[in-house]
Each structure stands twice: as structure tokens, then as C-alpha cells.
Amino acid sequence: xxxxxxxxxxxxxxxxxxxxxxxxxxxxxxxxxxxxxxxxxxxxxxxxxxxxxxxxxxxxxxxxxxxxxxxxxxxxxxxxxxxxxxxxxxxxxxxxxxxxxxxxxxxxxxxxxxxxxxxxxxxxxxxxxxxxxxxxxxxxxxxxxxxxxxxxxxxxxxxxxxxxxxxxxxxxxxxxxxxxxxxxxxxxxxxxxxxxxxxxxxxxxxxxxxxxxxxxxxxxxxxxxxxxxx
Numbered sequence: 001x002x003x004x005x006x007x008x009x010x011x012x013x014x015x016x017x018x019x020x021x022x023x024x025x026x027x028x029x030x031x032x033x034x035x036x037x038x039x040x041x042x043x044x045x046x047x048x049x050x051x052x053x054x055x056x057x058x059x060x061x062x063x064x065x066x067x068x069x070x071x072x073x074x075x076x077x078x079x080x081x082x083x084x085x086x087x088x089x090x091x092x093x094x095x096x097x098x099x100x101x102x103x104x105x106x107x108x109x110x111x112x113x114x115x116x117x118x119x120x121x122x123x124x125x126x127x128x129x130x131x132x133x134x135x136x137x138x139x140x141x142x143x144x145x146x147x148x149x150x151x152x153x154x155x156x157x158x159x160x161x162x163x164x165x166x167x168x169x170x171x172x173x174x175x176x177x178x179x180x181x182x183x184x185x186x187x188x189x190x191x192x193x194x195x196x197x198x199x200x201x202x203x204x205x206x207x208x209x210x211x212x213x214x215x216x217x218x219x220x221x222x223x224x225x226x227x228x229x230x
Contacts, residue, residue: 003086004150006166014089016097020104021081024129027069028077046070047125050116068108070127080129086149087140088133094143095211103211107135107204114199118181131196134177138204141170143212174201 031039046066053060071077092100111131140147147166152159181194 001164001169001172002152003083003169004152004161006086006090006144007148007150007163008090008144010089010093012093014092014097016101016104017084017088017092020088020101020129021084024069024071024077024081028071028074031070032074043070043072043125043127047127048112048116049123049125050119051121051123053116064109064112065105067112067125067127068105068129068132071129072127076128080133084129084133084136088136090144090147091136091139091208095139095208096213099211099213103139103204103207104132104136106207107138107200108132110203111135111196111200114203115193115196118195119193126193126196128193130193131200134197134200135204135207137170137173138201138206139208139211141167141174141201142205142208174198177201 031042034042046063047070048063048067053063055061071080088100088104091103095103108129108131111134112126115126115131145165145167148163149166149169151162151164151169153162154160177194177197180192181198184194
């Protein structure tokens with residue numbers, strides 16, 4: 001299933017979400033002009049490598065952030081940014097831009113640490129915004145359970161478009177990540193860090209409560225009453 005759009009429109013311009021998309025695309029444009037050797041050197045230097053990661057190293061900690069803005073291919077970056085474009089605007093709308101930026105980065109950090117925990121011996125550089133985006137999906141799952149996602153389903157040779165409840169679409173996505181992660185353990189089969197997706201989604205679902213402003217309580221005082229209603 002491939003998402004086309006959701007049915008909720010953002011009430012404000014998602015400045016941070018657009019900026020994150022632009023930053024990821026611009027970084028990949030820079031990657032694309034490098035030689036193959038330069039490309040691999042960049043990924044090796046600024047990608048997250050679980051086998052050499054240590055909390056005592058400032059460079060290792062830096063790679064948690066830098067790896068979130070690097071991608072391995074055009075399909076990798078475009079598919080990630082498309083999902084972020086569809087779901088991120090609504091989450092930013094509910095959180096506010098500054099909270100959303102902090103939430104996005106924190107989700108990416110926790111997703112990366114989850115990947116390191118489950119794949120401590122993996123020597124392959126891990127890159128991509130998928131972990132942070134998984135956190136956004138977890139937040140969307142919590143905030144917009146009644147939303148619907150227009151989804152493209154390849155049915156033999158005929159294209160089929162159907163609106164799927166967000167809880168079903170994202171629930172199935174998470175189950176697929178969890179099944180893949182449990183089947184292969186900590187390994188990144190086909191270059192996919194499944195446990196980063198799992199960790200990002202779970203932490204996003206949990207942390208969203210702390211990042212969404214609580215509704216204000218209106219206090220109404222009636223003339224002559226010694227108390228307030230709130």
C-alpha cells in the first residue's frame with residue numbers, strides 16, 4: 001500500500017515540516033554530485049555505525065543527527081519525504097512549529113538508539129530520516145485516529161485507490177515493521193533498519209502527549225459567587 005494523501009487539512013503553514021523536507025533533499029543533491037568514493041566516504045563518516053557507536057564519543061553522538069539527513073538513494077529520500085509531507089503537517093499543526101522540531105529530532109535520536117541496541121555489531125552505516133518519521137507516524141496515530149488515508153493498492157495490473165482509516169493504515173505499517181524486526185533480529189535486511197522504525201513509532205506515540213499543548217481552561221466567575229468554575 002502506498003499513501004497518496006490524508007483527509008485532514010492543516011490549519012497553518014507547516015514551516016518546519018517543509019524546511020525538514022527541503023533540508024533532506026538539498027543534502028541529497030549535494031551527495032549526488034559527489035563521486036562514488038566521495039559518496040561512500042560521506043556515509044561512512046556521518047552515518048550511524050552501531051558497531052563503533054559509543055556514548056562517550058562526541059563524533060558518535062553527532063552521527064545520530066547527521067545520519068538523519070543522509071540517504072542512500074533517490075528512492076530512499078523521495079519516499080521518506082513523501083510520507084513526511086503527508087503526515088507531518090498535521091502533527092506540526094497540533095504541536096506548534098518549535099515543539100514539532102524538537103519532537104522530530106528527539107524521535108530520530110531515540111529511534112537511532114533503539115537500532116544501536118538491537119544491532120550492536122552492525123558495521124554498515126545507517127542513514128535516513130525513517131526513524132524520526134516513524135515518530136511522526138506514531139504521533140499521527142495518536143492524534144488523528146479518525147483520519148483516513150487515500151491509498152494506492154496495486155491489484156494485478158489495475159490501479160486501485162481506497163480510503164483506509166489512519167489507524168488501520170499505520171497499524172498495518174507498524175505490524176509489518178515489528179514482524180520484520182522480530183524475524184531478522186537486529187540485522188538490517190535489505191538495508192532497512194527495522195528496529196529504528198519500531199522504536200521511532202513507539203517513542204513517538206508515547207512522547208506526543210508531552211508535546212501537544214493542553215487546551216486552556218476557561219474560568220467563569222458569576223457575579224456574587226465566591227468560587228470559580230473551570
